[in-house]
Amino acid sequence: GIQVEQSPPDLILQEGANSTLRCNFSDSVNNLQWFHQNPWGQLINLFYIPSGTKQNGRLSATTVATERYSLLYISSSQTTDSGVYFCAVVYTGTASKLTFGTGTRLQVTL
């Protein structure tokens, strides 16, 4: 099956700093989503981004499907950004099944 690797696995930032999270996948995909899992376990949809670039406030994402990677940018980080960030893909031929990446655990400190 498809491999979805995220980097870095862990990240500690001071409030106000910027960061880039990376998601590499090993096969062609039809769908890519970024999620934030908060400390209570709720997954929050950030972006649906099978290709191209999107922005939502302090967050933006870019997927280059031909090179099999996606990036999530967090600017001016806040303590509420803490949690785990997952990318997840639907790879070609698997209908709508999401395969989750390994995750990046982010801690934003004061």
Next chain:
Amino acid sequence: GAVVSQHPSWVICKSGTSVKIECRSLDFQATTMFWYRQFPKQSLMLMATSNEGSKATYEQGVEKDKFLINHASLTLSTLTVTSAHPEDSSFYICSASLAGRVHYEQYFGPGTRLTVT
């Protein structure tokens, strides 16, 4: 929009008993719902895919007789953990797919934390 609820949010049960977890799409109809399992500090693993009115499709290694899934309506899917054992303790999360609207974008419930004693 696209809100998914789960009930209960946490449950403690004794070994050998069964537990039912409900997943509801509150403001949309979900032709497809998914059940995931997440162990501490790990990623989500898909357990099964359920389509309304048909049998669930289980991922390799998931015991279908132990994890019973029913998707009786377009807004409700249930997962029953039968004869639970301590190794079944985990965080169970459901999602629902807006297929036909945004190419299979999935929305997730808040999860159910199961502890088997």
